[in-house]
Amino acid sequence: MKYITGDKQMIKEINKSSILRVIQTNAPISRAQIAKTLNLTSATVSSIVKELIDEGIVKSLGSGTLNGSGRRPILLMLNNNNTISYSVGVHIHKNGVEAALVNLLGNVLKSSHRDFYKGGELEEQVIEAIHLVMENAAQRNIIGIGIGVNGIYNPSKDISLYIPASNMRNHTLKEKIEAEFHLPVYIENDTNAMAIGEKWYGNAKTLENYILLNIGSGIGAGIVINGKLCCGAGHAAGEIGHICVQPNGLQCICGKRGCLDTVATEYSIIREVKSAINRGTKSVVTELVSGDPRKITIDTLRQAASLQDACVLDVLKYAGQYIGIVVSYLLNIINPQAIFLSGSVAHLGEPILSYIRENALAFSMDESSAGVRIEVSALMENANVIGAASLNIQNRLQPDIIA
Ligand SMILES: [Zn+2]
Incomplete structure (x- = not known):
């Protein structure tokens, strides 16, 4: 305090x-x-x-x-029936924009999801997504707009924005959105926002030291130490997807080689399954996509894993091992009370979580991992927009959690 x-x-x-x-x-x-x-x-x-x-x-x-x-x-x-106070949560991810109207209990009342379209400025596309969820909500008291953005965003500069996959840089989102809606706008890295959301609405309510791992199209960590978000000197802390796990590995989007991202993102896992099938490995995935590997999605892999498909389970073991090793680094460095996992890869469930846990515990010191919980975020698929919405509450009511 x-x-x-x-x-x-x-x-x-x-x-x-x-x-x-x-x-x-x-x-x-x-x-x-x-x-x-x-x-x-x-x-x-x-x-x-x-x-x-x-x-x-x-x-x-x-x-x-x-x-x-x-x-x-x-x-x-x-007040569960509070019809007075709402907040808007927006997630800008690598392919598009999700927005949601969220009440103070963290319940999503209305949402929209649009892919980026060509010819529209990022700011315009975000404003359109917000209008969609604010339609017919004029009578409601919206306390603000929270935006979780994929990539690096430095709130102290307000204009520094980099979405790696889209190569979008230096957008002045905050100013334009505040001017459009006349509401306070808070922007954070999406994974940091999810970590704050876990504190308000998930399983971290009583925790002071925990980490939210977002494993989907990229891999990041929102790190909370002694009740405060750890953002780093340039607001780029938690970029664990770019920790090297294979020095001679594949080229990563960041320009380095062998990053965790190259073996454990949704894209990397799908690539490995395709590659195994191309090498002649038998898999139920082939039937699930009617022989067309272009149709393989993360949902296909979830289905195949639930059918105990050896090919998919092998790939998940491979990815889970590397994620677990990086989690062991986090345990040794931070010694958190809990690691919460979110994102499309985490939602594959036990088939990959068991490998993550096993390796995290095997490669960390017993003292660093004693009692640690490693579990999926309670906010599930809505973690991004709820996390973004919680930025309003966090910034207005308890700003001291943010470094
Ligand atoms: Zn990288």
Whole structure:
């Protein structure tokens, strides 16, 4: 917690965000329990809780069990039916833009997904995607727009944006989108946004040291240490997809050789399966795509893995081994409480997770991995847009998590 003096409004905002977090994490909870947890006076808690109830963010749940004074305390929780406050979450990935209207509990109410089209500026395409989910939502109070962007984005410069696969650089997204919607706009690297989303809406609510691994078209890590996002000096921390695992391996999109990305992204895994089939390895995949390897998708591999297809399981073992080795580095360096996995490759489930876990534990020190949870993110396929939406709440209510 920052040490702040003299600014009553700021202290109030920090207390409000802390109270909201305690309610979200521990609901149902009474005012007295909140005061005890945060070491605040009961008058402060009562006044802020009244505001949160008036704003429709928190609601009373009825009476709890008798306390020491013989009274039944009123229990509080976040308002599931809150029709007042929403946030828009946007994910800019290598092929297009996803947008969603998300309520304060992290539920997606409406979403849109469009591939990039030729001739349109990135800013225009993002604005169009946001309009699609904000249609008919004028009566709602949208607190802001959060954008998770694939690649490197430095919030302190606000204009530095690089989407590697699309080779898009230096877009001034924030300014243009704020001007269009007259709402606050927060932008982060997509994996960092997912790590923040896991804190608000996933399984990291009570954790201070954890890592979100996003394994899909690329591989990245959102690293939270002592409750704060670790962004690095140039906001490029967590680029674990570009850790070298094969010094003489394939050329990577970053220009180096043998990066983890070259063996374990969705594209790399599909490439390896195609290559095995081309070498004559028998696989149920051939039947699933009616003999046309161009039709192989990550869903085809999920189906084949569930049928115990040896060819696909071998490729997943190969990729899972390298991911697990890199996870072992993270365990040794960071010693986190948990690693949460997200992205299309993580959603292949146990067939690859078991290899990731096995290798992560085999190649890390026992002391560094003791008690660590390695599991799929609770936010599943919506992790990107929910993570982006959570940037609004994070920045407005608890900015000190962001370095
Ligand atoms: Zn690379």
